[in-house]
Amino acid sequence: MPRFLTAGESHGKCLITIIEGFPAGLRLDLQFINQELKRRQQGYGRGERMKIEHDEVEVLSGVRLGRTTGAPITFLIENKDFPSWEEIMSLEERKVEPVIVPRPGHADLGGYLKYGLEDLRDVIERASARETAARVAVGAVAKLLLREFNIDIFSFTIAIGKTRVKWEGDWESIKEKAELSPLRCPEVSGEEKMKEEIDEAREKGDSLGGIFQVVAIGVPPGLGSYVQWDRRLDARLAYAIMSIPAVKGVEIGEGFTSASLPGSAVQDEILYDRKEGFFRLTNRAGGIEGGVSNGEAIIIRGAVKPVPTLSKPLRSVHLRTKQSLPAHKERADVCVVPSAGVIAEAMTAWVIASAFLEKFGVDSLEDIKESYTTYLERLKRM
C-alpha cells in the first residue's frame, strides 16, 4: 500500500518526503506540483515568510524520462531562509540561547515534556505548519494519479472569523471562483467582509480561524469498506484532515447539521437512470455511506482554529524559573484558512488515491486503467 514519510525542520536546510508504493508510468508534471506548492503559500492574511519563499520541489528519485518508475519518489523543498538560521539550527554545538517560554496552543509544552528536551526550538521546528509543504507535494502526485481517472479534488473557504458565506452554482464555477480569490472564497461580498475581519485582527495583534470545504468529484462507488473500522473511507479522511495543524473539527456531508435533522431529511434517496446508473438527487451524506464511497461528490469540511502565535503573546511560564512571562514569539500569519484548504486537498487526494490503488492495483498505470475500466463496466451491468 502507498505510504509516505515527511521530514525536515521549519528552518532547517529543507523539507523532504519519500513516497513509496506509487505505480510506474505516471507522467510527473513538475509544473503542476510547484503550482500546488504556490497555492499553499498564497492567501490574504499570510505573514512575511510567504513572500520570501517560493517553494519548489527538487526530484531526487523515482522519476526518469518524465515518468514514475515504481521506485520511491523523493522530493526536496529547500528552505530559502536557512542561511539566516544556520547558527540556530546547528548540527553541532549550541551557538544561541534556547527557547524557554512555551507558546500556548502549540505542541511546545507537550513536546518538550514528551521528548525530554532542553530547548523548545526542537519542538517548534518540527511541529511547524511548514511541514505541510511536503504534504502538498505528496498530494500533488496523488492528484496527478487521480486525474488520470477523471477524479478532481478542490477546496474553498466557507468561513473566516464570524463571516460565513453561502455559495451558488455548479462545482466547476465554485472551484474557478475560489481559485481567483485571495481567500479562496467563492462568494465576493462575503470575501470582502472576511478581509475586513482579517485587517481588524491584524491591527489588534490577533488571529482568525475559519472553515474550509474540500470536494472530490468523480470518485467511483466502492472505495473504503465497512468490514473493519480502520478501512472506512470517512474515518480515513477524518484521520488525514484532523492531522493538519490547527484543524479542530471535521465533517463529512451535512456533518454536525445532520445531528439536528430528522432521518427523513438526512438520507439521500436512490434513483436509477439507464445512462447514469444509480444516482441521488441530494448528497447530504457527502458521498460516503457506511464507510464506502457511493459515487456522489465527496464533501469534507474542516474547522481551523486561529493561529496560536499572536503578535500580542499570551501568558506562559519560563521553563527553568517557572516565572510567568509572555510566550515566545515566532513569525506568524494572521489567518491560514485558505492554505489549510489546500493542504486538506492534498490529504484528501492521498487518502482517495490510496484507497483507489488498494482496489485497482499498485504497480503499473496501464494495468490500473484496465482494472478500472473493467470495474466501471461491471458496475453498469449490476
Add this chain to the structure above:
Amino acid sequence: MPRFLTAGESHGKCLITIIEGFPAGLRLDLQFINQELKRRQQGYGRGERMKIEHDEVEVLSGVRLGRTTGAPITFLIENKDFPSWEEIMSLEERKVEPVIVPRPGHADLGGYLKYGLEDLRDVIERASARETAARVAVGAVAKLLLREFNIDIFSFTIAIGKTRVKWEGDWESIKEKAELSPLRCPEVSGEEKMKEEIDEAREKGDSLGGIFQVVAIGVPPGLGSYVQWDRRLDARLAYAIMSIPAVKGVEIGEGFTSASLPGSAVQDEILYDRKEGFFRLTNRAGGIEGGVSNGEAIIIRGAVKPVPTLSKPLRSVHLRTKQSLPAHKERADVCVVPSAGVIAEAMTAWVIASAFLEKFGVDSLEDIKESYTTYLERLKRM
C-alpha cells in the same frame, strides 16, 4: 503495537474480537466488561432488539487465573436471536430470497457494487452497528488498563434532534448524572425535551440524531506526536470516532466554535504551580495541542446522524428490475445517540491505551507502572 480485529454478522452466530499486544498482568474484570456491553444496549429510543439480547462476553483466550497473560485475548458475544435467522444466514445453500432494494444512508448500495454481491443481506449483516458491541468489549479492556493509571473515560449526550443542553458542575457529577439518565444526558429539563422529540419522531416513523461528548480525565502530557502526521493524537482520535456508524462529524475541544473566535480567545494560557506543575485555567484545546496531549482533560464531540432505517422507508431502486420502490426495512431504533457515546468511549479508550502502551511499554503491567511513575517524576523535575 496493540491491534484488534472484529468479526461477525449482525444475525450470525456471534460477534468475535481478537485483541493482540495487550500486556500481561491486567486483572480482567468480566463484570465490568459486561456492564459496558449493557451500557451500549440501553437508551431511550432503542428498538426491540435491545430488549431481547443482553450481551455478554465469553472469554476464549488470553486470560488465565483472572489476569491477562500477554497472549491474544478473544471475546465471543453470542447473537441470541441467531436461531430465528439460521436459514437466512445459512453457510450453505440459499433458502430465502435475497434482499434486493438498498437502503439509503447505509453501505448497502456501495458495498453491493464494491464486492460484486448478489444479495444486500451480505452488506447489511456486516455494516450493521451491531459490530460495535465487539468494539465496546475491546474498549472495556482498554479502560481496565487505563484505570490502573487513574485515567477515566466517560461520555454524555449534549444534543438530540433540535434540543441541545448546557451542563454544569465538575466532571464527576456530570458523569454520574449521565449514567443515571436513560439518554445519558446530564441535564434534566433538556432530557425531557429530548424524550418528547424522540416520541414524536417515533410516531412519525422518523428517527433522530444528536451529539455526544467524550471526556478522558487523567491523561498525562506527551501522548501522540507532531513528528509525523499519522501519529497525532487528535488525528488518531478523529479516525476512531469517525469510524463509528452514523457519525458524520468530530470535534476536539472547542472544535467548530473555535473557527469563529479570535486567537486570543481560543488558546489556553500556561501557568505553573509547584504542586500541580504546568496547568491551564481554560481547556479550549480539549487537552491536545499540536497533536500531543497536554495533561488537561481530552474532550471530543461526535455528530450522529439520524438512523437511516426508517419505519416509513425512503425511495430506492430494485437492483434487478431497476424499478423505484420503498427501501428494504430492517428492525431499527429511533435514536442511538446514547449508545454512540458509549461506543465512542470505547474507541477513545482504545486510542489512548494504544498511545500509552507505545510510550510506556507493552509487555508487563508491572513494568509499565514503573515506567509511568518514572515519567511522571521526570515531568515534575522539568
Add this chain to the structure above:
Amino acid sequence: MPRFLTAGESHGKCLITIIEGFPAGLRLDLQFINQELKRRQQGYGRGERMKIEHDEVEVLSGVRLGRTTGAPITFLIENKDFPSWEEIMSLEERKVEPVIVPRPGHADLGGYLKYGLEDLRDVIERASARETAARVAVGAVAKLLLREFNIDIFSFTIAIGKTRVKWEGDWESIKEKAELSPLRCPEVSGEEKMKEEIDEAREKGDSLGGIFQVVAIGVPPGLGSYVQWDRRLDARLAYAIMSIPAVKGVEIGEGFTSASLPGSAVQDEILYDRKEGFFRLTNRAGGIEGGVSNGEAIIIRGAVKPVPTLSKPLRSVHLRTKQSLPAHKERADVCVVPSAGVIAEAMTAWVIASAFLEKFGVDSLEDIKESYTTYLERLKRM
C-alpha cells in the same frame, strides 16, 4: 491488505483466527480446509495427542451461502481435550500448582522474564505449536484463493535426522508420493531409513529434526518488489517460514549451496518461446530474482530443529529456589518435520495470496480474475 490474527491456548477451549481483507465470492470448501488440518496432524513420529484430536473448523463469520462475503472470516477449532484441562486453564482462581522449571529450547524462560509471569504455563500454552493449526486453516483459505488462479502449493520432506533423500520426477508425481507417505517423503528407501531413525530416537527418549521443501507452482512473474526492502517476496517468505516453531533456517532456491558455487553455475539463463513466453531451463533462483517472482516454481526449504521437549528432560533451574532440576515435561512428539512442511505450505500460501491480492485487487473474486487475465495478456505482448 489481507491480515489475520490467531488466538487461543494449546489446552484452552479452542483456537480462533480472524482473516480480514479477503475478497468476496470465493467458494469456501470446508472439506478442503478440514483435510488440511488433518494433514497437519499426521506423520510418523507424532505423539498421542494427534490421535485424540481431529481438528475441524467451525465457521463463525464471513461466509454465507457457501461463499465469502468480503467480511472477516472467523474459524474456531475446538480443543477436544479441554475438559481435562479446565482446572489448569481456569479463568478464575488458581487450582493447581504453577509450572516452575523452564524447558530449554522453548520460549519458557524468555517469555517468563519478558511478561513478568508467575507460572510458565502461561508461556507454554501460547508458545505451543498447537497455534499453527489456526495458521493451517488460514493457509487453506489462501490456497483456495490461489487455486482459482491455478497456483498450487505443496511440500515434502527431504531430510530427517541424518537421512537426506534425493528425489526424481516431475512436481506432480513428487507431490503425489509425498501425500501418500506418512513422513511426506517422496522417496521410499530414504523414508524407511527415516522411520528407523525415528524409532531409535523414540527409544532413547530423544527427538529428531529435518528439512522440508515447499513448492509453489503457477505463480505469475511480478509478485513482490525490489523497491523497498520489506516488499521483497523472498524476504516476506523468509519472515513467514522462520515464524514456524522449531524452524531455524530458511533457503530460497539453491540457498546455502549457491554460496559455494561460481556465478556462472548459479544464475538461470533467460530463454523465450513464442508459446511459453520467457522461461528458464534451470531454476536455481527458486523462482525469485531481486525480490520479485519470475514465473518459475517458487522453492523454499526450512530447517526444523528436533522437538525440544524430550522424554528424558534436559537440565534446567527451579525458578523460585534456583535449584538445578530436570526441565518440566509436556506431552510431545518425536519428530514434527512432516507437519512443519504442511504449516510452511500454509504460510507460503498466505504470503503469495497477499502479494497476489495487493497486485490484482482485494474486493471481488470476479474483478480479480479479470485483472489477472488482463495482466497475463499484457505479459504476452511484452
Add this chain to the structure above:
Amino acid sequence: MPRFLTAGESHGKCLITIIEGFPAGLRLDLQFINQELKRRQQGYGRGERMKIEHDEVEVLSGVRLGRTTGAPITFLIENKDFPSWEEIMSLEERKVEPVIVPRPGHADLGGYLKYGLEDLRDVIERASARETAARVAVGAVAKLLLREFNIDIFSFTIAIGKTRVKWEGDWESIKEKAELSPLRCPEVSGEEKMKEEIDEAREKGDSLGGIFQVVAIGVPPGLGSYVQWDRRLDARLAYAIMSIPAVKGVEIGEGFTSASLPGSAVQDEILYDRKEGFFRLTNRAGGIEGGVSNGEAIIIRGAVKPVPTLSKPLRSVHLRTKQSLPAHKERADVCVVPSAGVIAEAMTAWVIASAFLEKFGVDSLEDIKESYTTYLERLKRM
C-alpha cells in the same frame, strides 16, 4: 514504532533515507556513521566503483546540537558519479537507448513485467545493491542507540566459494580480526585461500558467493514474542536478512545443522548463577528460543549467492526481437560477501533496536534508560 524508507537510484543524484520514530537525546556520531558506510565499501573482490566513491551522509533533518530531537532523521548520500550518468538518468526526455536484454539472476525481467516498463534501466537502478548504502546509514543509527545499552553487533565472513573457515577465540578477538581483514575473515589461512579463489574467479570472468555471520552481544532476554507469528524475533531477523540483495538463505544459531542432530544435542540447558542470573553453557539456539531473545548472543548466518552480473555475460533474450543474446553488462564486483555482512549488521541492528524501543519506549533516551534499568533489576529479582 520505528520505521524507515529508503529512496534513490544507483546512478541518480543520491540515496536518501528517512528514519521515523527514533528517540530524542541520542548523540549522533557522524564519524561513526561514515565509518560504517566505508566498511560497506571495502572488501577484497569489490569492483572499481568502490574506489571512486567514498560515501558520506549529509544530515538533512532530525538532528540539532549534536543530538536527535525525536523528529524524522534524513540522510542523503551523494552519488559521486552522477555527473557522468546525468543523460541516462534524465528527468525529462530520453537521450540514450534503453537497456533491452535482461540480466539473469537480477530483478530485471520480473521488474520489467511487473511494472510494465520500457527500459530495464528503471529496474537496474533501483534493484541495485547500492540501495543498501542507505540501509547501512540507518543501521548505524540503530547501532548508536544500542551502544547506549551495551549491545554490540558485528559480523565476519565464514565462507567464500569453496573455502569455509573455522574460528577460535572470544567474540572480541574474532571481531577485531575480522575488522582487520580485507575479507572480514577472522582466520588467516582460510582468508588466503579465499583470496586465491577470488583471483581465480576474476580471471575467469566469474563471481563468488559465501556465508557471513552476524553476532549481537548484550541483547537482554525478552525481545520479540511468541504470541503472534509476526512478532517473533527470529522471523523478523530472517525477514530483514533475506531482504539483502543476493542473500538466498538465513540461519539462526545452529540452523540447518540442527536439523540433523538429536534433540538432546541441540537444546541449551539452563543454569543459574547468583551473579549472572540464568545462563547457558552452550548457545545452539543462537540466542532466540520460541521467538524470544534469551539473553545469549544472537547468531545469524546468511548465504550470499555469487554476484549475477558477470564479465562473461550469460545468455538472455532481447525484449523486443526476442532474439537470444548475451545479457546486458553492468559494472560489477567479483565477490560482495564482506559487504553483505556489513549490511546484515545494519539490518540486524534495525530489527533489534525496533524490538528494543517497542519494549522500553520510543520517545526520550533518558526515559528508555530508566525503563531498561528497571527491567534488568526486575529480571534479577525473578
